[in-house]
Amino acid sequence: MTELAGLTLASPVLVASGCGGTGRELEPYVDLAALGGFVTRSITLDARNGAAAPRIVETPSGLLHAEGPNPGLEHFLATELPWLVRSGTRVVVSVAGRSLGEYAELARRLGRAPGLSAIEVAVSGEPFQAAGVVAAVQRDLPRGLPVLAKLRPDLLRIVETARAVVEAGAAAVVVGDAQPGALPDIQIVGGGGIVTAADARSFLDAGATAVQVGTALLHDPTTAARLAADLTREDVS
Numbered sequence: 001m002t003e004l005a006g007l008t009l010a011s012p013v014l015v016a017s018g019c020g021g022t023g024r025e026l027e028p029y030v031d032l033a034a035l036g037g038f039v040t041r042s043i044t045l046d047a048r049n050g051a052a053a054p055r056i057v058e059t060p061s062g063l064l065h066a067e068g069p070n071p072g073l074e075h076f077l078a079t080e081l082p083w084l085v086r087s088g089t090r091v092v093v094s095v096a097g098r099s100l101g102e103y104a105e106l107a108r109r110l111g112r113a114p115g116l117s118a119i120e121v122a123v124s125g126e127p128f129q130a131a132g133v134v135a136a137v138q139r140d141l142p143r144g145l146p147v148l149a150k151l152r153p154d155l156l157r158i159v160e161t162a163r164a165v166v167e168a169g170a171a172a173v174v175v176g177d178a179q180p181g182a183l184p185d186i187q188i189v190g191g192g193g194i195v196t197a198a199d200a201r202s203f204l205d206a207g208a209t210a211v212q213v214g215t216a217l218l219h220d221p222t223t224a225a226r227l228a229a230d231l232t233r234e235d236v237s
Contacts, residue, residue: 005171009036016214030225033088047072085115138169146171197230
């Protein structure tokens with residue numbers, strides 16, 4: 001078991017935002033309830049079509065991607081969230097907005113939805129701007145529903161931004177493509193290039209509490225299940 005942001009997770013392995021579809025796409029390959037959690041694609045108040053296809057291009061070092069479509073909050077609450085809750089996984093809803101008002105409205109409405117475990121907010125800009133978004137979300141959530149702040153990989157200011165969002169109410173930060181050990185007093189979810197159990201273990205050993213698996217799932221949708229099982233075997237042995 002893994003303790004993150006006041007939650008007890010079945011595993012330290014979570015599915016990263018946008019890489020598991022609605023969850024139904026991964027169901028044939030993994031028991032979602034055996035993972036630490038499932039982070040949804042970024043949900044906005046209104047439906048968005050996203051960029052024109054093709055939206056994903058493979059490169060020798062990873063993937064380049066543009067914004068994909070999302071169904072909007074009403075459709076998500078009516079169809080996608082209930083299915084994910086029934087799967088037994090910890091549901092972390094990623095949210096995106098164009099203003100603090102949109103973020104606050106998303107928080108108000110999601111906070112009333114049953115089965116939600118946490119909210120993930122991708123923040124950017126100056127540290128005070130990132131903190132403002134987290135504060136707007138946190139202020140309108142029920143007490144005890146944690147906010148995870150997903151930081152952009154800015155190595156020059158990532159520590160400053162992490163401290164700012166935690167002071168604004170974030171229970172943990174999600175860090176991609178950066179060294180998690182830089183913030184020993186803050187709970188961190190690490191990600192970026194995780195394909196094997198050794199990759200995941202390197203993040204955990206460096207100080208991360210949990211990891212998110214993303215791009216690897218697009219090559220091998222069994223990756224998250226394999227990593228969770230491998231890490232469990234390591235812990236038992």
